[in-house]
Amino acid sequence: MVLALNDKKKTIEYFSSWHVQNKITLICLISILLLSALFVAAAILLPAITTTQIIAFIILIPAIACFGIATCHSSGLELEKARRDYDKMAQRLSETEDSQITLDRFFTISNDLMAVAGKDGRLKKVSKSLVNTLGYSEETLLSTPFFEFIHPDDRVSTRENIKALSLGLRSVDFVNRYRTAEGSYRTLSWSAAADDELGVRFASARDVTDERNFRTRMQQILDSAPFLLIVKDTEGTITNCNDAFAGMVGFTRESLLGKNIRLLKSPFHSAPSEKEQEVLRSQIPVTYDEVLVTNGTEEKYLSTVFPIVDQTGKAISIGKVSVKVLQ
Incomplete structure (x- = not known):
């Protein structure tokens, strides 16, 4: 081509x-x-x-x-x-x-942010949506090395991703930040592949800035809330939790993500309870009283287990919120 x-x-x-x-x-x-x-x-x-x-x-x-x-x-x-x-x-x-x-x-006409980049570090073609998102003219985007638009903290990971493309690997959901004409940064999630015969790289991106900001704000709200929150998949792997839960089990939130709940020595470490199994089968939330041990002290909590379903309606994760009951 x-x-x-x-x-x-x-x-x-x-x-x-x-x-x-x-x-x-x-x-x-x-x-x-x-x-x-x-x-x-x-x-x-x-x-x-x-x-x-x-x-x-x-x-x-x-x-x-x-x-x-x-x-x-x-x-x-x-x-x-x-x-x-x-x-x-x-x-x-x-x-x-x-x-x-x-x-x-x-x-x-495409709403996706698309670009074709050469091995010389410059963009050869850009979509209208990418021009509109970043706010530069097409001439500026094509004449300026694209690394100048990338956030300084993301340049090393971007270079590593480009090396992987040169080895024939495809990039999916690679995230970096691009500077706009106004000076702010937009977070873009890229999928890319290289064509050695043509000597170019084809890339398509989604602007996930608002999505990332929303997740950050929601996590800040959850971390500030006076209850325990944990979300895990059907195998027991923790996909999310708040700071209150992480503090109760003696870990940071970041260190818990991706770990299996069964490996933790906490009131949540056992195999899925009957109530969790019931929620997975019925896909209806269940609320009940339970006693949890925090800092060596037994305390009464009001807990709710709820399902999280995908687009087909299948339960893929289960969440649990526990609120301490004041005596």
Whole structure:
């Protein structure tokens, strides 16, 4: 695929050997005419022409004629080949132009942030949505090394991701931050792949800035709340919790994420309770009283276990909120 075409078509000219062959054919015909004229003149002016000269002339004329005919035939074959090559190139150019038009339209109408980057560290093509999101002109994005737009803290990880692409690996949900024309940063989640034959990298991104900000604000609210919260998948792996829960079991929140609840020495470490199994089956929240041990002291909590379902309605995780009951 050609990523850019010249604004004006360049005329395609074939300089094949058939041009030269046509000239040779013409020279042969002229030579035959000249030799014939010389022979006639010699017969008139020099009646005493020897037999050897007559035989030489008789042999020379057909030889030149055969050479001219062969050259003419070869010229025709070369011309036909040149025409076929020309037609193939014209068709290829037409297909390339069609592909370029399709790509241009796709980049214009797509809501995804798309870009094509070269090995020289510059963007070769950007979608209209990427231009609108970052606020720069298309000319600025294409003429400036794209690393200058990336947040300084994300440049090392971005270079490592590019190296992985060069090894033939695909990148999915790689996140980095890009500076906008206003000076703020947008968080982009990229999926990318490299094409070594073309020497480019194709990338598509989603702007997850608002989503990330919302998650951060929600986590701040959960961490400030006076209750215990834990979310785990059906295998017991912790996918989220708040600071109150992490403090109760003696860990930081970041160190708990990805750990299995069964490995923790806490009131939550045992196998899924009957109430959790009931919630997974019925997909209906269940609230009940229970006694938990915190800091060596038994305390009464009001706990609610609830299911978390995917788009198909299947329960993929289970959450639990426990509120201390004041005596």
